[in-house]
Amino acid sequence: MDKLAHDIPSPGRIDLAREPDFALGVLGVRPSRREVAGASAKHFLQRRVMQVLVALARSPNEVVSQNELIGRCWDGLSVSEDAIGRCIGQLRKLAAAWPEPPFAIETIPGVGYRINPRAREAEPEVRAAPERRRWPLAAAAIMALAAAFLGAWWFVVRPAQGSQAVLYPTISVTPFQPADGSPTAKAYAATLTGEVLDAASRYNLVVIRPAQNGARTNSSSAADFQVGGRIVQKGSGRTVTSELVDARHGVVVYSFDTPAPADPKIDVAAEIAGRIAHALDPSKLTNDLSGKLSPSDYTLVARANDAIDRFDMPDTLGLVQALARRHPDDGDLQAAIAITAVFGAQQAPPSDRPALVLLARLSTAKAAELRPNSALLHIARQLLVGGPLSYAQQERELRKAKDLDPNLHVTFNALGELMITVGRTNEGVALITRSIQLEPMSEVVIAGGANDFVEAGAADEANDALQREENLWPDDAEAARHLRYVTAFYLGAP
Numbered sequence: 001m002d003k004l005a006h007d008i009p010s011p012g013r014i015d016l017a018r019e020p021d022f023a024l025g026v027l028g029v030r031p032s033r034r035e036v037a038g039a040s041a042k043h044f045l046q047r048r049v050m051q052v053l054v055a056l057a058r059s060p061n062e063v064v065s066q067n068e069l070i071g072r073c074w075d076g077l078s079v080s081e082d083a084i085g086r087c088i089g090q091l092r093k094l095a096a097a098w099p100e101p102p103f104a105i106e107t108i109p110g111v112g113y114r115i116n117p118r119a120r121e122a123e124p125e126v127r128a129a130p131e132r133r134r135w136p137l138a139a140a141a142i143m144a145l146a147a148a149f150l151g152a153w154w155f156v157v158r159p160a161q162g163s164q165a166v167l168y169p170t171i172s173v174t175p176f177q178p179a180d181g182s183p184t185a186k187a188y189a190a191t192l193t194g195e196v197l198d199a200a201s202r203y204n205l206v207v208i209r210p211a212q213n214g215a216r217t218n219s220s221s222a223a224d225f226q227v228g229g230r231i232v233q234k235g236s237g238r239t240v241t242s243e244l245v246d247a248r249h250g251v252v253v254y255s256f257d258t259p260a261p262a263d264p265k266i267d268v269a270a271e272i273a274g275r276i277a278h279a280l281d282p283s284k285l286t287n288d289l290s291g292k293l294s295p296s297d298y299t300l301v302a303r304a305n306d307a308i309d310r311f312d313m314p315d316t317l318g319l320v321q322a323l324a325r326r327h328p329d330d331g332d333l334q335a336a337i338a339i340t341a342v343f344g345a346q347q348a349p350p351s352d353r354p355a356l357v358l359l360a361r362l363s364t365a366k367a368a369e370l371r372p373n374s375a376l377l378h379i380a381r382q383l384l385v386g387g388p389l390s391y392a393q394q395e396r397e398l399r400k401a402k403d404l405d406p407n408l409h410v411t412f413n414a415l416g417e418l419m420i421t422v423g424r425t426n427e428g429v430a431l432i433t434r435s436i437q438l439e440p441m442s443e444v445v446i447a448g449g450a451n452d453f454v455e456a457g458a459a460d461e462a463n464d465a466l467q468r469e470e471n472l473w474p475d476d477a478e479a480a481r482h483l484r485y486v487t488a489f490y491l492g493a494p
Contacts, residue, residue: 013071013072014031014051014054014055014072014073016031016032016034016047016050016051016054017032018032019031019032019054022057024036024053024057024102024103024117025102025103025117026038026039026098026102027102027103029053029054029057031050031054034046034047034050036053036094038098038102041097041098043094043097045090045094046087046090046168048073048074048083048087049087049090049091051072051073052069052073052084052087052088052091053091053115055068055069055072055073056091056105056113056114056115057115057117060115060116060117061114061115061116061117062114063108063111063112063113063114064112064113064114065111065112066084066111066112068112069084069112069113070084073087085406085407086407088105088107088113089405089406089407090407091105092104092105092406093287093404093405093407096373096404096405097373099373102117103115103116103117104116168205168206169205169206169224169225169280169295169298170205170206170207170208170222170223170224170225170295171200171205171206171207171208171223171224171225171226171227171244171276171280172207172208172209172210172222172223172225172226172227172247173193173196173197173200173207173226173227173228174193174226174227174228175189175190175193175228176189176192176193176196176228176229176230176231176240177189177228177229177230177231178231179230179231179232179233179238180233185231188231188238188260189231192231192240192268192269195267195268195269195270196227196269196272196273197209198269199267199269199270199272199273199274200227200273200276200277202273203273203274203276203277205276205277205280208222208223223247224246224247224248224295224298225244225245225246225247225253225280225295225298226244226245226247227242227243227244227245227272227276228242228243228245229241229242229243229272231260237259237260238259238260239257239258239259239260240257240258240259240260240268240272241255241256241257242255242256242257242258242272242275242276243255244276244279244280244302246295246299248295251299253279253299253302253303253306254276254279254302254303254305254306256275258271258272258275259471271441274440274441275441278305278439278441278442279301279302279305279306280298280301280302280305281301281305282297282298282301283407283408284304284305284308284336284408284410285301285304285320285323285332285333285336286323286327286330286332286333286336286376287332287374287375287376287405287408292327292330296326297323297326297327300319300322300323301323303315303319304316304319304320304323307319308442308444309442309443309444310444311343311444313340313343313344313346313347314344314347314348316340316344317337317340317341317344320333320336320337320340321337324336324337329370330370330371331366331367331368331369331370331371331372331374331377332367332371332374332376332377334363334364334366334367334370335363335364335367335371335374335376335377335379335380336376337359337360337363338359338360338361338363338364338367338380338383338384339360339376339379339380339383339410341356341357341359341360341363342356342357342360342380342383342384343383344356345357345360357384360380360383360384361384363380364377364380364381364384367380373404374404375400375401375402375404375405375408375411376401376408376410377401378397378398378400378401378404379397379398379401379408379410379411379414381397382394382397382398382401382414385397391418391421391422394418395415395418398411398414398415398418399415402415407438408438409434409435409436409438409439409442409445410435412431412432412434412435412438413431413432413435413445413448413449413452415428415431416428416429416430416431416432416434416435416452417432417452419431420432420452420455420456425456425457425458428452428456429452429453429456429458429461432449432452432453432456432461433449433461435449436449436465436468440468443469446465446468446469447465447469449461449465450462450465450466450469453465
């Protein structure tokens with residue numbers, strides 16, 4: 001992945017705790033609480049996403065360069081283009097949550113982004129957040145008290161009115177156990193623990209770090225989840241077995257093996273952190289992250305993502321339905337039930353298929369009632385359209401989903417497969433490639449993409465996907481052998 005590495009100063013760094021509230025169209029934005037509120041809804045944003053929103057809102061209708069965003073929101077650190085793109089995607093998703101989007105963000109290719117506030121006649125014009133503002137003493141005192149109260153929890157949203165739901169789960173990284181008692185093994189385990197801790201901080205996870213001042217604190221007891229594992233010597237190499245543990249119940253909810261190659265350039269810690277973030281990512285199930293998912297919900301999310309990766313649709317359906325019972329007003333979850341039910345019908349015995357298709361149709365109707373602007377809703381509708389003359393309608397639904405959520409890999413995957421089916425091969429290959437880029441830790445996505453590339457005759461892309469799969473899942477030799485055989489059979493490879 002190309003990196004945007006910039007050695008630039010960041011005098012305009014955005015400190016959310018000191019940013020004043022401002023209006024954005026019909027919305028009220030409170031940066032210090034990472035809160036965006038309209039007349040009928042309230043949303044909570046990730047820290048980086050709110051920083052990007054503030055940076056754009058400081059200069060409404062003006063282009064803000066990628067360099068400026070990196071300097072103000074990432075302190076000038078080296079970050080990928082995808083990191084900025086994910087934040088922009090979340091802001092566009094936020095705008096789409098209202099029947100009439102209160103703002104739009106325009107991409108200026110190769111330059112940056114521009115925010116265009118709408119409905120400005122109904123609310124005060126967006127105030128450009130100043131670089132520095134002198135606060136009244138009372139406001140400064142309130143902010144100081146708030147900062148003292150939040151402490152280590154400043155990145156966790158605790159909504160008002162007594163709700164204890166969190167926006168993102170908290171994790172701690174416990175020491176990895178060495179392969180043996182040798183100094184080399186112990187040193188590697190200690191280094192890996194610290195690297196996983198640092199790598200996890202790059203994702204949408206609230207990482208609770210151990211105290212740095214020597215005080216004896218149990219950071220694990222304060223976290224929703226614990227990440228740890230052990231290093232096992234296998235032949236001449238090492239394998240890291242990682243576990244995601246529900247800290248409240250001490251139950252493992254997700255585990256996986258990662259080879260530890262001798263090449264120090266391969267970032268094992270980043271892979272482990274990425275897979276943990278993948279497990280706790282609810283975007284395949286719901287994009288309505290308005291501070292309502294609890295730690296128990298995230299346990300279901302992790303298990304559902306694991307079931308999706310195993311393509312176990314009955315298990316996935318039960319877990320999504322359990323989440324939907326907890327959040328009956330979530331339209332995305334209803335759409336996820338519909339999508340899972342359709343795939344489940346494809347695997348189910350013929351006698352069970354009518355009931356699953358009926359469930360999919362009822363859930364789609366409910367999703368349309370609860371959240372008509374849901375990208376997952378359009379994916380569900382596309383799956384329920386059948387027949388060879390339906391390709392145009394399927395494409396329309398999928399393109400609507402893509403416009404509503406440009407970061408949802410399922411849309412790119414489905415649209416790419418449809419394009420390959422109708423002979424628009426180059427576009428299909430590009431879409432499948434993007435789906436893998438958006439979900440680089442999912443075996444189902446990578447293996448499915450390899451098959452799609454084979455069908456499209458894209459030998460280089462197929463081999464790249466196979467190599468990725470072998471690197472991530474070296475123990476799944478049977479699947480790799482099967483895919484290589486298929487590749488050779490269709491593409492004439494040796």
